[in-house]
Amino acid sequence: MTKPYPKEFRDDVVRVARNREPGVGLEQIAKDFGVHFTTLYDWMKKADIADGERPGTTEIQSAELREAKRRIKTLEQEVEVLRRAAAYFSQAHLPKMSYPLVRDLADDGIPVTVTCRVLKIARQPYYRWLANPVTTAELDQAYRANALLDAHRDDPEFGYRFLVDEARDAGMPMAERTAWRICRDNGWWSAFGKKRGKNGKKPGPPVHDDLWAVVDDNGRTRHAFTASAPNELWIGDITEHWTGEGKLYVCAFKDVFSNRIVGYSIDSRMTSRLAVTALNNAAARRGDVSGCVVHTDRGSQFRSRRFVHALNRHSMVGSMGRVGAAGHNAAMESFFSLLQKNVLNRRIWATREDLRIAVVTWIERTYHRRRRQDALGRLTPIEYETIMTTPASQAA
Numbered sequence: 496m497t498k499p500y501p502k503e504f505r506d507d508v509v510r511v512a513r514n515r516e517p518g519v520g521l522e523q524i525a526k527d528f529g530v531h532f533t534t535l536y537d538w539m540k541k542a543d544i545a546d547g548e549r550p551g552t553t554e555i556q557s558a559e560l561r562e563a564k565r566r567i568k569t570l571e572q573e574v575e576v577l578r579r580a581a582a583y584f585s586q587a588h589l590p591k592m593s594y595p596l597v598r599d600l601a602d603d604g605i606p607v608t609v610t611c612r613v614l615k616i617a618r619q620p621y622y623r624w625l626a627n628p629v630t631t632a633e634l635d636q637a638y639r640a641n642a643l644l645d646a647h648r649d650d651p652e653f654g655y656r657f658l659v660d661e662a663r664d665a666g667m668p669m670a671e672r673t674a675w676r677i678c679r680d681n682g683w684w685s686a687f688g689k690k691r692g693k694n695g696k697k698p699g700p701p702v703h704d705d706l707w708a709v710v711d712d713n714g715r716t717r718h719a720f721t722a723s724a725p726n727e728l729w730i731g732d733i734t735e736h737w738t739g740e741g742k743l744y745v746c747a748f749k750d751v752f753s754n755r756i757v758g759y760s761i762d763s764r765m766t767s768r769l770a771v772t773a774l775n776n777a778a779a780r781r782g783d784v785s786g787c788v789v790h791t792d793r794g795s796q797f798r799s800r801r802f803v804h805a806l807n808r809h810s811m812v813g814s815m816g817r818v819g820a821a822g823h824n825a826a827m828e829s830f831f832s833l834l835q836k837n838v839l840n841r842r843i844w845a846t847r848e849d850l851r852i853a854v855v856t857w858i859e860r861t862y863h864r865r866r867r868q869d870a871l872g873r874l875t876p877i878e879y880e881t882i883m884t885t886p887a888s889q890a891a
């Protein structure tokens with residue numbers, strides 16, 4: 496099944512189509528971006544509906560309707576959980592466990608997530624109980640922890656000694672040492688206790704190893720960026736340019752096999768979201784990218800937790816060059832140099848929107864489909880991929 500085009504790519508194509516020069520038809524725009532004419536027409540129709548220029552239900556309205564139906568169903572389930580819980584806990588004088596109620600509701604079709612959220616209990620202990628019934632000692636420990644937790648929620652400023660008194664009044668006596676151990680294990684400390692840690696900041700994730708470094712005979716580190724197939728090695732970087740409205744940032748990833756820009760994202764802020772969106776756009780357009788190595792510099796955007804999680808989500812492998820060694824990512828710098836000469840420096844850009852359209856048009860129309868490269872045998876990136884991947888596909 497073909498993956499849908501990324502939303503940012505669709506929006507960029509619609510922008511270019513709406514701002515096309517006189518005499519340029521939609522067929523030409525669709526051809527330049529490698530999409531079918533009916534696909535482009537459908538995107539423009541949805542955009543017109545979203546902008547109020549054509550009657551119809553927008554994607555936002557459809558999403559809101561689906562969300563409303565989902566919320567109504569969830570509310571109905573929550574009401575049923577409360578009704579059953581009230582009947583269950585009012586039956587008896589004996590101690591009651593919530594887990595059997597969760598199991599019974601799950602058998603009746605109510606998700607465990609909904610039940611646990613309404614009853615304010617964690618799911619993992621429930622699943623452990625479901626797999627292995629608890630012992631009497633564990634049950635007593637759970638009752639003690641619940642009593643301490645209730646007291647802690649009522650008075651967060653109380654320490655464990657005060658919590659013991661509150662739990663004792665609630666019918667759950669225990670030693671102070673036992674209460675201290677339970678509070679320690681669960682992190683239930685007094686709100687007025689001493690601060691723990693230096694500044695509350697967690698260290699960032701470690702950088703990736705440099706998977707493409709080669710040491711020559713003189714002991715110098717070099718990089719031989721080569722790939723024998725698509726989606727084997729990508730390189731990425733971020734560039735910026737001034738407009739009359741402020742800076743515009745472009746994050747792009749290039750496939751070393753064909754020098755094709757497989758994904759990019761353009762925004763007015765250089766955050767980790769910019770790099771993550773560019774990577775997600777590339778993965779959406781390329782299909783199966785598991786095992787692909789993504790080489791970048793050590794910028795904070797590529798070292799962020801969000802970017803590392805995105806790599807793991809797509810089963811990709813991260814790689815990074817040395818700090819302060821821009822030459823380690825020279826292959827990507829050469830692309831940005833072309834972008835600088837052919838688009839960014841051609842004139843003064845008044846708005847970010849104008850520069851965005853120019854960048855997207857140059858990448859998709861000129862760089863991908865018209866600019867021939869010596870390294871590709873005087874072929875364009877699109878032509879090179881088409882020619883070089885066809886025999887492999889036939890052989891498979």
